[in-house]
Amino acid sequence: MNTKGINRLRSLKKQGEKIASLTAYDASFARLLDNAGIDMLLVGDSLGMVIQGQSSTIPVTMEAMKYHTQAVCRNLSDKLIISDMPFMSYHTTELALNNAAQLMQQGASMVKLEGGQHLTEIIQRLSIQGIPVCAHLGLLPQSVYKLGGYTVQGRSTEEALRIKNDALTLQQAGADILILECIPAQLAKEITQSLDIPVIGIGAGTECDGQILVLYDILNLSPHQPRFSQNFMTNGRDITGAIEAYISAVKSATFPAAEHIFS
Numbered sequence: 001m002n003t004k005g006i007n008r009l010r011s012l013k014k015q016g017e018k019i020a021s022l023t024a025y026d027a028s029f030a031r032l033l034d035n036a037g038i039d040m041l042l043v044g045d046s047l048g049m050v051i052q053g054q055s056s057t058i059p060v061t062m063e064a065m066k067y068h069t070q071a072v073c074r075n076l077s078d079k080l081i082i083s084d085m086p087f088m089s090y091h092t093t094e095l096a097l098n099n100a101a102q103l104m105q106q107g108a109s110m111v112k113l114e115g116g117q118h119l120t121e122i123i124q125r126l127s128i129q130g131i132p133v134c135a136h137l138g139l140l141p142q143s144v145y146k147l148g149g150y151t152v153q154g155r156s157t158e159e160a161l162r163i164k165n166d167a168l169t170l171q172q173a174g175a176d177i178l179i180l181e182c183i184p185a186q187l188a189k190e191i192t193q194s195l196d197i198p199v200i201g202i203g204a205g206t207e208c209d210g211q212i213l214v215l216y217d218i219l220n221l222s223p224h225q226p227r228f229s230q231n232f233m234t235n236g237r238d239i240t241g242a243i244e245a246y247i248s249a250v251k252s253a254t255f256p257a258a259e260h261i262f263s
């Protein structure tokens with residue numbers, strides 16, 4: 001377990017320094033990101049779309065997540081690396097414990113789960129067993145069919161209150177980090193200010209403690225650029241230059257800009 005990485009993120013939040021994070025799926029890109037000074041890596045189930053060519057994250061298996069987690073974690077012992085728990089890999093407490101243990105054994109220092117208060121008991125059990133947890137609220141890609149598409153969440157008063165309550169409940173249950181995806185910037189600001197744990201945004205405005213994007217999006221390798229993302233492969237930059245530009249933009253709070261933010 002990389003407690004140094006967890007404690008560093010907590011320290012960055014207290015100091016008011018933005019946390020820069022990106023997804024990674026293999027050893028080569030992980031090494032580039034590490035050398036560029038990224039604060040945190042996520043082995044995302046987004047690999048289903050950017051690596052496997054799937055239309056969603058739902059087909060991603062535990063075997064795929066274990067394989068890519070091992071590849072990313074190799075030779076990066078001092079970096080905080082979060083690994084996604086894939087679709088239906090944590091619908092019971094025992095299943096969650098078993099699958100989280102497998103990802104940790106591949107080198108992950110934290111696992112990520114999508115969902116609200118129904119995960120309270122699972123997060124509590126993972127935490128008791130010494131497994132750090134990153135919670136994920138807002139747009140939940142694994143629930144895209146139930147949500148009716150990749151749409152902004154939390155715009156109604158009822159939805160906003162539910163997400164706020166979920167955030168506080170999951171922190172109390174033992175979550176160490178929270179990712180907020182595709183919610184109004186004001187709501188993300190209120191949640192970030194109300195929590196002690198680091199809050200990382202993706203399409204959630206500038207007031208989160210940090211930002212995360214899909215690596216392939218900032219390198220302009222994805223066929224469709226999400227509105228909340230930005231192509232950093234501009235001005236003649238190479239891959240390393242693009243990664244460094246992204247980190248600098250997050251740290252200086254020039255990213256996300258107004259065009260990347262939802263109201």
